[in-house]
Amino acid sequence: MTDDLDYEELGLVAGLEIHQQLDTESKLFCQSPTELREPEEATHTIARELHPTKSELGELDEAALEESRVDRTFEYLAYDTTCLVEEDDEPPARVDEEAMNVTLGIADLLDAVVVDQAHVMRKLVIDGSNTSGFQRSMLVAQAGEISTDEGPVGITDVMLEEESAQRVEETEEGVRYSLDRLGIPLVEIGTAPDIRTPEQAYEAAEQIGMLLRSTGAVKRGLGTIRQDVNVSIEAGARVEIKGVQALDDIRDIVANEGSRQVELLDIREELLERDAAVGETTELSHVFEDTDSGVIQSALDSGGTVTAVALYGFDGLVGREIQPDRRLGTEFSDHAKRAGAGGIFHTDELPASGVTEDEVASLNAAVDAGEGDAVAIVAAGGDVAEQAIEAVADRARSAIEGVPEETRGANEGGTTRYLRPLPGAARMYPETDVPPVEPDTSDVLTPELLTERVERYVEEMGLDEGLAEQVAFGRRMVLFEEAVEAGVDPTFAAATLESTLTELSREDVDVESIRDGALLSTLQLVEAGELPKEGVNDVFEALAADASLTAAEAMDEAGVGGTDEAEVREAVAEVVERNAEQVEQQGMGAFSALMGECMGALRGQASGDLVSEVLREEIQKRA
Template identity: 70%
Template sequence: MTAYDYEEVGLMSGLEIHQQLDTATKLFCECPTVRREPANATRQITRYLHPTRSELGEIDEAALEESRIEREFTYLGYDTTCLVEEDDEPPHRIDEEALSVALEIAKLLDMNPVDQAHIMRKIVVDGSNTSGFQRSTLIATDGQIETDDGPVTITDLLIEEESCQRVEETDAGVTYSLDRLGIPLVEIGTGPDLRTPEQAQEAAATIGMLLRSTGAVKRGLGTIRQDVNVSIEDGARVELKGVQSLDDIAAIVENEVKRQVHLIEISETLQERSASVGDPVDVTGVFEDTDSGVIASANAVRAVPLFGFDGLVGREIQSDRRLGTEFSDHAVRSGAGGVFHTDELPAYGVTQDEVDALREAVGASEDDAVALVAAPESISTQAIEAVAERARDAITGVPEETRGANPDTTSEYLRPLPGAARMYPETDVSPVSIDPSDVQTPELLTEKRERYVSDLDLDSTLAEQVAYGRWMPVFERAVEQEIDPTLAARTLEGTITELRRDDVPVETLREEHLIETLELVTQDELAKEGVTDVLTVLANEPDLTADQAVDEAGLSGVDDETVRTTIAEIAERNEGQIREEGMGAFSALMGECMGALRGKADGELVSSILREEIQKRT
C-alpha cells in the first residue's frame, strides 16, 4: 500500500465508537441483556418497512433509497421478548443504570453533561429495528483526550438502543434476532481532528481503554464497533461503518485515502476527455445466443454507454477493487448480481463479436466503455440506472456516502450519507434531568496495571493482561477474597486461554465458577494442578458447582498419606534409574507422579516427597 503525505493530501478523520453497556436490563424495557441462540427462538414476527415523513415533514434520502427494494424482515423472539421489543407497546423510562454508566464515561472523557436528556428517534433503513428507528439521547458534549500527535476533541456522547442481530440474509429479505435489540449502547464521537491513520488508531485505543475502565461494558466480538469518517482535500466525507477490530483502523483510513486519491485522478482524466454518461439501453437481443451462463440465465440485459471511460472502469482504486467494483456495489444494492463492463470483456463466456455488437447497440466507440447488467426485468432497469448515476459521480469526483468496512480493510458502498431528516423527537418517552454530582471517577486500566505490579507483585506482562482482559472484575473480586493474586491471574489469563485453544467452551464459565474453584485451592481442598480439570468440567456442565466438578473430575478424597504411598511406589519401580542418575531422575519421575495423581495433590507437596524418596535410594 502506498504511504501518503497526509498533510499534503489534507486528511481529516474522525471516529464514532459504539460500545454496549453491561447493564442488567435493556434501555427502554426490563428484559435482560443476555444473548440467545437463534435456534432457541420461540416465535417469529414478519414486517415490511417503508419510509415515512418525520414529524418535521421530511424524508431521509438514505431511507428513500433503501425503500426501492421491497424486502421482508423476519424477527426471532424468545421467552424473554416483550411487547416493547416487538414495537407493540411504547418504550418505558430510560434505564437508570445505563444513564449512570454513561455519565461515568462522560467524566472520564472530560465532558460536560447536558442539563436534560431528550430522547430522539433516528431512522433505521436496514430493518434492524422493529420500529424502523433507533432511540438515541445526547448525554454530554465538549470533551477531550490526548494522543501522541496532540489533543482530540470529543464532540458528543449519546446513549442509544442497540439494533437487532442479523442472522441470515436471502434475496427475499433478512432475518434478525431480537435478543440484542435494546441493549444500552454509548456512541462517542470525536471531532475531525485526526490527521494520520496512526493517530486515528491511537485515539480509538485510548477511548476503548477508558470505556473498559468503568468495568461496566460488555466484552467480546460485536460488543464494540468503530465507524471512521474520512475525507481529503478535493475528496468528500465518507463514513466507514462496522470496523470490528481496533487493529484495522489505521489500514482502513489509509485504504480510504488511497481510494479517494485514485477517484480524484480518474475524475480529472474523465473531465479532460469531456466524458459523459448516456441513457440506458435494452440490449437483450445482443446476447440472444450467448455462451455466458450468467447472461443467458437472465431475462433482461440493460447497458449504459460511458463515453470517454475506456480503460478507467477497470482502474484499480483499492486492492482487488476497481471503479467497476464501485459500479457493481450500486447494482447489487438494487438486487442485481453485479456488473459486466468492456474493460474486462471479452471474458466470462462473452465473445469479441458480442462486445462489438454491444458497442454498436449503445453507440459507443473504442474510446468509450459500456457497463451492463443481466437480471430480471425490473431489477435490471433499476440496477443500470444506479450504475449510470454512480458513473456520473465518477466524473464529478468522490461522492459522499456511507460504506461498509470489509475484513481486508477495503470498503464497499452501503447507502448515501444520512441527512438531518434522519433524526426527530421521540414523543413516547419524557425528557430526563441529568444530575452528575454523585458520579465517581473509576480507576483507569493503566492505573490498575501499575497497582497490580506494585501492590500485588504481578510481573508487568501478566499485570497488563489482567488489567485489560475481560476477566478483570473477577480478578478484583478474587483478590478481595484473599485468593493468591498470581494464582488468580494465571488462571484467568493463562488457563482459560489454553482451554479455549483446546476447544473447551469457556464462554459458559460464570464468575461463580471461577471464584469457587480458586477458593478451593486457597482452602487446600484442590491442588493447583487440578484447576484445569475442574474448569473443563464446569465449562461443559455449567449447572454444577465447583465442589461437584471436583467430584466429577475424580479429584476429591486424596490425603497426604495416599500421596506419599503413590510416590513411594513410583520411586521403587524406578529404583534402578534413581541409583544411576540420582537427583537427575527427578524431572522424569515428577512428571510420572503428577500424572498418576491427576491433579489430586499440590505440586509442591509432590516435589518435596519425591525428593525425599530419591534421597533414600542414593
C-alpha cells in the same frame, strides 16, 4: 495506486464514531437480560415490513428512501426472554439507571460536559435492524477531549442508545434478524474532525477503547465494539465508513479512503478532459439472444432483461483500480447490487465470461459507443435490471463530478464498498414515549484507568509487569478483581485466568462457555485447599463440557477432589518402596522421576507442594 501520500498537503480530515456495548444486567428500555442466544433457541418469530416516514418538517431522509426501494420482509427470531418492547408491541420503559451511570463514568474519563437534561430521540432506521423502524438515542455529554502524540482530539458527543438486532441471514423474502441483541445499551462516542493521519486515527481509537475498558462495565468480544470512520480530503468529500471491527484496520481504512479519493479526482480530471458524458439507459436483450454467457442466459431464461448504458469517454477508466483489488467498475457494481442485481459487465473487461467480440461490437453499435467509450450492462429481472442500470448511470455521472458523499461499509483488508447515501437530519425526531432524564453525577466515581491498574497490580499485588498488563487489559479483569477480593492469591488468579485458560483454548477446550461464577468458585476451591492446583485444568475441561455444572460438581466429575495428608503419605511411600533400589543408588537424584510417578498415582488429587515435601522425606529415610 497512489503510495506515500502527503496527508497534510491533501488536507486529510478524519473523525471517529466508537460504538461500545455496555455490560449491564438489563436492556436500555426493558428488563430483558443482555445475554446473547443461539438462533436455534428461538421460541417464535415475528415479521415486519418497514417504510420511511417523514420528519416533523415533512422531509424524507434520502438514505431511508433508497433503502425502501428494495422490497423486503424482515423476520425476527424471538426468545423466552424477549419482551414486548423488543417486539414493538408496547412502549419502552424508562432509561436503565445502570446504563446511564456507566455512560456518565465514560463521559468523566473523556472530560466531557454532561447535559442538564437528556432527551430521547428517534433515529429512522429501515434496514430492518429494529422492529420499530427507528433507533432510540440520547445525548448525554459533549465537549470532551483526548490526547494523541499528534495533538488533542475533541469529543463532540457521548450518546447512549439501544443496540440494533443481530443480522442472522438473508432469506428469499428479505433478511432474518435475532432479537437477543436488540436493546442492549450502547454508548456512542463521536470525535471532532481533528484527526489528520491514519496513525492518529488508530491512536485515538486505541485511547478511547482503553478508556471504555477501564470502566470494567463494557462487553468484550467480537462485535461488541465497532468503529465508524469519517474521512475526506480537501478536494474530495466526506465519506462515512461503517462497521470497522478490528482496531488494526483503522490505519488501512483511512489510508485507502484517502487514496481512493485521490484516484477518483484523477479520474474526474481525465473525464473532464475527454468531455465525458453518460448516455440514456436502454434495454438490449436482443443483442444477447444466442449468448454463451451463463449469467446473461440465465437471466433471460428466467424472464429477465439485459439493460445497458453508454459511458462516453470512460474507456479504460471503468477498469481503473481505485483501491487494492477494487476498480471504478466495482463501485458501479456496488450500486447495481443495492438495486438487487448480481453485478455488472462492462466493456473494459469484455470480451470475457462467455461474451464474445461480436456481441461487444453489437453492443457498442446499439448505444453508439465508439473508440474511447465504454458500455456497462446489467442482466437481471425486468424491474431490477432497469433500476440497477439507472443506479450505475447515476454513479457514472457522479464520477464526472468527483467524489460523492456516501456511506460505505468496511471490507476485510482495509477496503470499502458502497452502502447508501449519507443520512441527513431528517431521520431524527423526538421520542414521545420516554420522559427526559436529568443525569445525576453526584454518585459517579471516576473509573481507574487500565494503565493505573497495571501499576497497582505490580506495586500492591506483586504481579510482574507483563502479567499485570495482561490482566488489566484482558477481558477477565473484573473477574480477577473479584477473585482477589475473595481472598485468592493474586498471582495464582492472574496466571490461571490469563495463561491457563489461553492454553486450554489452544487445545480446543471451549473455555468461553465457562461461566464467570464457575471460574471464580474454582479459584476459591484451590485457595481453600479443597482442590489441588494440578486439578484446575481437569475442572475447567469438565465445566467447558457442561456449563450447567458448579465448580464443586465439575471437581467430582473430573475425579480431582482433595486428598488428605495421610493418603498422600501412603501413596508416596508405596512409590518409594517400588523404586527402593533406585532410591538407594541415586538418593535425591531419583526425585524428579519419582515425583511424576507420585502425581500420577494420586491422579492430581493432591497439591504438588505437599507431594514434593512428603517425597523428600521418604527419600531421605532410605538414602
